[in-house]
Amino acid sequence: MIELRDVYKTFTRKEMQIDALKGINLKVEKGDIFGVIGYSGAGKSTLIRLVNYLERPTKGQVLVAGHDLGEYNDRELRAAKKNIGMIFQHFNLLESKKVFDNVAIPLVLLKKNKTEIRKRVEELLEFVGLSDKAGSYPSELSGGQKQRVGIARALASNPSILLCDEATSALDPQTTQSILQLLKRINAEYNITVMIITHEMSVIQEICNKVAVMEEGRIIEQGSVLDVFGHPKHETTQNFVKTVIQNSLTPSVQKSIKAEHGKLLYKLNFIGESASEPILYEMIRSSDIKVNILFANTTEIQEMTLGTVIIQLNGDQTEINNAIAFLKRNGVGVEEVESYVFDHSNR
């Protein structure tokens, strides 16, 4: 649906070169809600702006529905853009126009007749729950309502892709929830592919099925949300995951194991089915090793359960190895961690 092939983007400002994107490869499939996360300056906005050719790549290809946008002439590019809606952090509404007229803008540009415009705008305002605000001005609306107008406007031309540039960053947590649920409905009911950029991992956790993590113009990790949340490899990804899932020891447990400095602990990840099976119980029952559970937590992602357990194993090393092999055979992710890893005061 959307594909970026080895994309570079360099800006030149006052004879300085800024490499905003450095060899981006990603694929968004039809029906995905694809999240791109990264800290400020990572290149997220630049990346999303390439998808509707608000920016052109310095090198590489941007393909939408199998076509390289760089090969289109102006007329073809306009037609391709009609297929892509976009919403923004600060809504970008025309303050001098009423809600109805803001939503109608794309339809007026497409030269639709008045009856068609009225029908479509009314339909869209009903979908976003703002039928009673058609005659209001943006200044009379809350942030969440303004974003709903932005969404209705983005959907006016029946796009098959919706791009969201930090669409909930200016909203309070409750309003964020309602806008995220609306995006989920748009994806499910209209089969619209959604691409979201954000710096909030909770947004990714809430609605995305895939995620790419960006840092300094590169994608450092990408995959299904369940995999990336379950086995974050890169330190930056681990830090993002920590903002939504507690997966490390509490300070008091850290203190109590400090005496056994250097002792190996194991972090176990249970994803999907393995989270609901009594695998740990089976392991304990079938061996002589002593299992000390230091931490346990479960989270729901994509309607699947993700469990994290940190254990200490004491006993014969061969038995320990057998127990770990048993866990792995049963789909549990096992990561060895030395106790000092958890003790940040020792670093």
Ligand SMILES: Nc1ncnc2c1ncn2[C@@H]1O[C@H](COP(=O)(O)OP(=O)(O)OP(=O)(O)O)[C@@H](O)[C@H]1O
């Ligand atoms: N039009 C531009 N001219 C010059 N430099 C730019 C331009 N747009 C972006 N940049 C630079 O490119 C880099 C990436 O910026 P970008 O806005 O894509 O990052 P971001 O991850 O979206 O950050 P933020 O969340 O703060 O918006 C930054 O160093 C930025 O200063």
